[in-house]
Amino acid sequence: MAKKLLLEYDHVPGISTLDVYRRHGGYASLNKALKDLTPAQVLEEVKTSGLRGRGGAGFPTGMKWGFLARPEGVPRYLVCNADESEPGTFKDRYLMERIPHLLIEGMVLSSYALGANTSYIYIRGEYYYVARILERAIAEAYEAGLLGKNIFNSGFDHDCYVHVGAGAYICGEETALLESLEGKRGNPRIKPPFPAVAGLYGCPTVVNNVETIAAVVPIVRDGGAAYAGIGVGKSTGTKLISASGHINRPGVYEIELGVPVEEFIFSDLYCGGMRNGKKLKAVVAGGSSVPVLPADLILKTAAGEPRLMTYESLADGGFASGTMLGSGGFIVMDEDTSIVKNLWNFTRFYHHESCGQCSPCREGTGWMEKILHKILDGHGTLADVDLLWDIQSKIEGKTICPLGDAAAWPVASAIRHFRKEFEEYVTRPASIRDVKHYYRLHSMAEA
Amino acid sequence: MPDYPVTVPHMSERTEYQFSPETLETARRIIQRYPEGKQKSALIPLLHLAQAEFDGWLSPGAMDYVASLLGLQPIEAYEVASFYSMFNLKPVGTCVLEVCRTSSCWLMGAEDVVRHIEKKLGITAGQTTSDGMFTLKTVECLGSCGTAPMLQCGADFYENLTLEKVDSLIDKLKSDGRRKVYTRDEPITI
Ligand SMILES: Cc1cc2nc3c(=O)[nH]c(=O)nc-3n(C[C@H](O)[C@H](O)[C@H](O)COP(=O)(O)O)c2cc1C
Ligand code: SF4
Ligand code: FES
Numbered sequence: 001m002a003k004k005l006l007l008e009y010d011h012v013p014g015i016s017t018l019d020v021y022r023r024h025g026g027y028a029s030l031n032k033a034l035k036d037l038t039p040a041q042v043l044e045e046v047k048t049s050g051l052r053g054r055g056g057a058g059f060p061t062g063m064k065w066g067f068l069a070r071p072e073g074v075p076r077y078l079v080c081n082a083d084e085s086e087p088g089t090f091k092d093r094y095l096m097e098r099i100p101h102l103l104i105e106g107m108v109l110s111s112y113a114l115g116a117n118t119s120y121i122y123i124r125g126e127y128y129y130v131a132r133i134l135e136r137a138i139a140e141a142y143e144a145g146l147l148g149k150n151i152f153n154s155g156f157d158h159d160c161y162v163h164v165g166a167g168a169y170i171c172g173e174e175t176a177l178l179e180s181l182e183g184k185r186g187n188p189r190i191k192p193p194f195p196a197v198a199g200l201y202g203c204p205t206v207v208n209n210v211e212t213i214a215a216v217v218p219i220v221r222d223g224g225a226a227y228a229g230i231g232v233g234k235s236t237g238t239k240l241i242s243a244s245g246h247i248n249r250p251g252v253y254e255i256e257l258g259v260p261v262e263e264f265i266f267s268d269l270y271c272g273g274m275r276n277g278k279k280l281k282a283v284v285a286g287g288s289s290v291p292v293l294p295a296d297l298i299l300k301t302a303a304g305e306p307r308l309m310t311y312e313s314l315a316d317g318g319f320a321s322g323t324m325l326g327s328g329g330f331i332v333m334d335e336d337t338s339i340v341k342n343l344w345n346f347t348r349f350y351h352h353e354s355c356g357q358c359s360p361c362r363e364g365t366g367w368m369e370k371i372l373h374k375i376l377d378g379h380g381t382l383a384d385v386d387l388l389w390d391i392q393s394k395i396e397g398k399t400i401c402p403l404g405d406a407a408a409w410p411v412a413s414a415i416r417h418f419r420k421e422f423e424e425y426v427t428r429p430a431s432i433r434d435v436k437h438y439y440r441l442h443s444m445a446e447a
Numbered sequence: 448m449p450d451y452p453v454t455v456p457h458m459s460e461r462t463e464y465q466f467s468p469e470t471l472e473t474a475r476r477i478i479q480r481y482p483e484g485k486q487k488s489a490l491i492p493l494l495h496l497a498q499a500e501f502d503g504w505l506s507p508g509a510m511d512y513v514a515s516l517l518g519l520q521p522i523e524a525y526e527v528a529s530f531y532s533m534f535n536l537k538p539v540g541t542c543v544l545e546v547c548r549t550s551s552c553w554l555m556g557a558e559d560v561v562r563h564i565e566k567k568l569g570i571t572a573g574q575t576t577s578d579g580m581f582t583l584k585t586v587e588c589l590g591s592c593g594t595a596p597m598l599q600c601g602a603d604f605y606e607n608l609t610l611e612k613v614d615s616l617i618d619k620l621k622s623d624g625r626r627k628v629y630t631r632d633e634p635i636t637i
Pocket of ligand 1: 082
């Protein structure tokens with residue numbers, strides 16, 4: 001059985017309460033850090049661990065923390081990104097709902113390393129009931145002296161608050177999140193300055209994903225070197241994968257980075273194989289934003305090596321034949337899935353979620369949605385497929401925030417790997433038209 | 448013509464906006480979470496409270512009231528409320544059914560769920576039933592993809608939906624007749 005660092009006790013009854021959490025070793029890491037380690041030593045352990053951001057970009061956490069500006073007399077903030085809106089991703093919700101104290105312990109630990117006396121957990125508004133669970137846990141932690149003044153008699157003070165958003169995918173982008181937390185529309189900021197220098201209220205700020213912050217707890221407990229000993233190469237430790245789609249066992253799995261993709265899909269420890277004995281057609285491995293790969297390329301790299309669940313292996317081959325680990329939102333599609341229709345669904349999503357600041361993203365996502373709608377409706381032409389390609393290439397890399405790229409990559413990869421299917425749609429429209437079809441598209445697009 | 452039934456009392460605009468003492472206390476506690484001078488941060492949480500307390504939607508009057516509590520210009524509340532999909536800027540039914548229409552839910556049959564509800568309630572997505580009981584919305588991924596298809600009503604998630612489950616949910620909501628809000632009815636505890 002694979003080693004679990006985050007979800008070891010997720011099925012223990014009452015683990016969401018402070019009492020049970022502490023009986024399973026909870027807050028021992030915090031105790032250890034506040035008693036025996038300086039903030040600099042905690043930061044060192046995180047650097048040694050090789051932990052990389054679990055929110056999508058995979059940036060080394062220790063390095064990010066190292067960039068935090070420390071001017072005298074200016075408060076520093078830690079903000080937890082619990083916006084989790086990337087389609088296909090639901091691991092943070094699971095972690096917060098089951099083991100809220102793991103996140104809270106991680107918040108205090110990380111804040112100690114960063115010298116932050118205040119932290120916020122920005123949680124998407126739709127998770128209101130999860131916000132309640134966190135608030136209950138925070139109240140327990142205050143009661144027990146694990147939050148507030150002079151925690152464990154260390155002289156370290158810390159306040160942690162939950163802040164609910166109100167429905168906007170873009171608020172997962174860290175600068176949009178900070179804008180939203182300041183009570184504004186979620187328009188991403190132009191960088192630089194980076195949040196490490198000017199973040200929340202213009203103060204130095206670290207933004208980290210829920211899972212990243214939770215991972216600091218086992219890192220401090222076992223030491224950074226032990227964490228780095230798990231995984232393959234620069235993909236250290238464990239990762240939560242949200243598995244969904246046409247599989248037998250959808251759900252959240254904590255894997256040691258390095259599990260072969262084939263094992264992840266077909267083993268009964270994880271996805272348990274394809275539903276209804278269907279064949280695997282394609283996988284979106286890291287949340288809706290990453291390139292889709294056909295079955296042969298997700299199981300093996302272009303060079304024929306088995307593909308592993310690591311940042312490097314999934315990216316092997318670049319965008320020509322690879323993808324990304326992203327947020328770990330693993331969406332599996334069977335042989336009956338229409339790639340074109342699925343792409344329309346994604347593109348509609350990005351159009352809906354574009355904040356509208358940059359024209360390539362605002363207009364481009366709308367055009368791509370329209371063209372895909374036209375193709376699905378049986379009125380597409382071969383030139384439309386080329387036009388789609390052209391539009392996506394004019395969005396990528398030309399926008400304020402990476403949502404533009406995230407909208408372009410699914411389109412590029414779908415055309416790259418499934419061009420035949422697009423051609424089928426435009427050359428034999430009668431074969432794909434069905435009467436209810438238009439009606440359905442309309443309802444699914446209703447705001 | 449508005450696309451909602453104007454004759455239903457909770458769907459017409461109120462004349463008075465005033466939080467109950469308990470909600471006001473909750474609002475005060477929320478405002479204290481942010482540093483001196485940064486009370487604007489409390490805008491979204493307070494708009495949630497207003498939406499829950501004032502019939503499930505944010506009328507201009509409700510937004511003006513929230514802005515006044517925070518010492519903001521009304522426009523600051525309007526521009527924020529109009530950005531976020533959870534805020535309803537026009538009246539909604541007592542229960543808002545929000546069906547996820549994104550990737551995994553779509554792969555697992557969200558279209559059938561939407562179609563079924565549309566037929567059952569005699570409305571299309573975006574509309575409200577003439578008795579003011581249900582509004583049907585389609586929304587983006589709600590972080591429940593492993594238990595797809597799903598819908599949210601108030602704070603509650605209804606997962607692994609089948610058409611039978613949808614039927615019994617709608618029947619139950621109808622017989623309860625209670626407003627479902629994101630914030631649930633209990634006040635926030637800290
Ligand atoms: C459009 C967009 C949406 C994002 N959504 C999320 C999200 O929901 N959760 C998250 O942790 N990071 C999200 N990110 C990444 C964040 O900007 C940021 O990189 C991350 O929170 C940093 O934390 P980490 O280093 O711990 O991963 C998103 C980025 C973009 C561009
Ligand atoms: S890329 Fe899109 S979402 Fe990002 S800032 Fe520009 S318009 Fe907004
Ligand atoms: S796709 Fe429906 S909840 Fe994620």
